[in-house]
Amino acid sequence: MTVNPKIAIVGAGLIGRAWAIVFARAGHPVAMTDIDADALARAHELIGARLADLREFGLIDEAPAQVLARITCERTLAAAVADAALVQENVRETLDAKRAIFAALDPLAPPRCVLASSTSWIPASQYTEALAGRGRAMVAHPTNPPYLIPLVELCPAPWTDPDALARARALYAGARQEPVTLSREIHGFLLNRVQGAVLNECFSLYTQGLASAEDIDKVLKEGLALRWSFMGPFETIDLNAPRGVADYAARYGASNTALARAHVPFEWDDETIRRIEAERRAALPADRLEARAAWRDRRLMALLAHKRDAARL
Ligand SMILES: NC(=O)c1ccc[n+]([C@@H]2O[C@H](COP(=O)([O-])OP(=O)(O)OC[C@H]3O[C@@H](n4cnc5c(N)ncnc54)[C@H](O)[C@@H]3O)[C@@H](O)[C@H]2O)c1
Structure with missing residues (x-):
């Protein structure tokens, strides 16, 4: 042993x-x-x-x-x-x-x-x-x-x-x-860079007045993140065009390049943070944050238990 x-x-x-x-x-x-x-x-x-x-x-x-x-x-x-x-x-x-x-x-x-x-x-x-x-x-x-x-x-x-x-x-x-x-050092390693890219875009869309924080959260939790809980973005787009990732790039690559070029940077300014904070505290008062974190962990446990069982599919 x-x-x-x-x-x-x-x-x-x-x-x-x-x-x-x-x-x-x-x-x-x-x-x-x-x-x-x-x-x-x-x-x-x-x-x-x-x-x-x-x-x-x-x-x-x-x-x-x-x-x-x-x-x-x-x-x-x-x-x-x-x-x-x-x-x-x-x-x-x-x-x-x-x-x-x-x-x-x-x-x-x-x-x-x-x-x-x-x-x-x-x-x-x-x-x-x-x-x-x-x-x-x-x-x-x-x-x-x-x-x-x-x-x-x-x-x-x-x-x-x-x-x-x-x-x-x-x-x-x-x-x-x-x-x-990682092959070498980089600020934020991988996860915080990917999370930062998503966060910066979400805040940018919010400051441009395109949707509420609640609806932008829904884009992830009722949309993208459902797939992302069991496959990554490369695996995802490989299935989003009939012949795989190269086919996806041929169809949508130019649109994604245009998006990246037109990105409106978000500077984490105080006024925007104050507005998001107000929207979040209206939905979840500060004295319920700890209980909500415990709820998140139990939801994660249920998801993990499901992923373990679903691995047999
Ligand atoms: N909180 C997160 O979500 C998260 C996620 C990933 C990584 N991290 C990293 O993990 C590290 C710890 O974060 P945390 O959230 O657990 O912080 P924390 O404040 O909850 O815990 C830090 C602990 O370290 C103790 N400490 C301080 N100096 C010490 C010393 N010299 N010797 C022994 N103990 C000492 C403190 O008393 C405290 O209990 C940080 O580097 C953070 O960036 C945090």
């Missing part, structure tokens, strides 16, 4: 706790740490509640208590990373915070231990260049929450060792994630 190696989770906030579920669910011993003792103290209870939901939808095979028992909380960074095969870093999204935590991690983690940041935007080269062990450092950007959305973007720095990248890929894939690997 293979023994699952230990995983260290640094930062027990929203994403750190979610990563703990991913690895503990896959059978790994997980050690979490956080500089905030209260955050660490609350982690087990918050994780336990999520595990109960996952069990209800058949998305974990064991009793929640069995999964929870694999997650320990450590008061020091040294204890958390000792003997770990992977450190998943989840501290605040600032360059200073990333620099400080990677400088602390590098001398403490075992030599073959992968050091991976969950950063959404900041390439690893900006905080790993001076590290003695910089060859094992990289970005592994999850999608919130990673125990429901399996995509993880692996983005190496120019000096990341291909062997460390391969070890990381195997660990994420083994924990039921879907890793994708």
